[in-house]
Amino acid sequence: MENTVHGQKQPRVIPGYYNASRMEVAEELCIFENNRFVYVMSYGALDIFVRGAWTQQHDTIYLSTDKVKSKYFLAFSLDKKVPAGKLLLVFKFGYQHAPYLNFSFASHPVVAGHPGMTQVAEGFQTLVDMPVSRQLWLVHTMYDTEFSAYALPANVNKVVIAPGDGLGKPVFHNMPFLLGDSCVINLNDEQRKFRYTGPVSAEDKQYAQPDTTKRM
The missing domain is CATH 2.60.40 (Immunoglobulin-like)
Known part of the structure; x- marks a missing residue:
């Protein structure tokens, strides 16, 4: 009975850092408990920082960025x-x-x-x-x-x-990510797997709230 009930539970999103860094590219997706996320990427002289909201349906989360400023x-x-x-x-x-x-x-x-x-x-x-x-x-x-x-x-x-401030900022429109025990996978690019690396620090939780700072 316990196994059956557990099997029917909806997979839980693990708030924390999901890292997809590879050679010459630093990339990380940070998921917060309050249905907010932050995505950062650095490649050469290009630094990207965007945030937004996520929703979950079964084993998939959907990311949508906040409004991005003009390019x-x-x-x-x-x-x-x-x-x-x-x-x-x-x-x-x-x-x-x-x-x-x-x-x-x-x-x-x-x-x-x-x-x-x-x-x-x-x-x-x-x-x-x-x-x-x-x-x-x-x-x-x-x-x-x-x-x-x-x-x-x-x-x-x-x-x-x-x-403009929006140049180079990716825009996620309900982009699906498949959930796993230790990673999330972009369904539009199965080669990109974000491996779970740990809980969110208290200092970084300030980024979980939407605002109009220059970071966007």
Whole structure:
């Protein structure tokens, strides 16, 4: 009878640290008792910190991140130095990021060849023909794979684009993780297993509450 009852119990989420670190990549998922989680990852110069909420259904937990801030900041202006019929795009990114930037002007994003860019004091810039579509799609493929859409105002010929706080932050929309005795497994990537390493420290429980700090 005891074995039967135990077998019917819903698997319990073990609050604590689940580590998926591997060569050159430090990665950890921290699960809290109050249905909150924190995900951190570090690879080279890239550091990721996101938090959110989790729910459980049978042997699976579902992670959903809190709202992530904008990936880019855009500033628009009318510059008399820009030739007629042209649009000047200025990317305020470091040189190591410039090769990974991609953009398009269309109703839907289009992956185009990387444009030639000139390094300037502000970052990098490129001069393009004034687009018919005022819809700008941006992607930074080193950190992100999805385009972000921005509407350009009329009568501007210069757009300054700076990295936002949300650049590189992954977004989990009800992402399923299978529970095990000592690990959780991302069902979208079975090769990524987060091994359980221990209980949550009292100092880290401050991260379990949603807030609007700069960490997000």
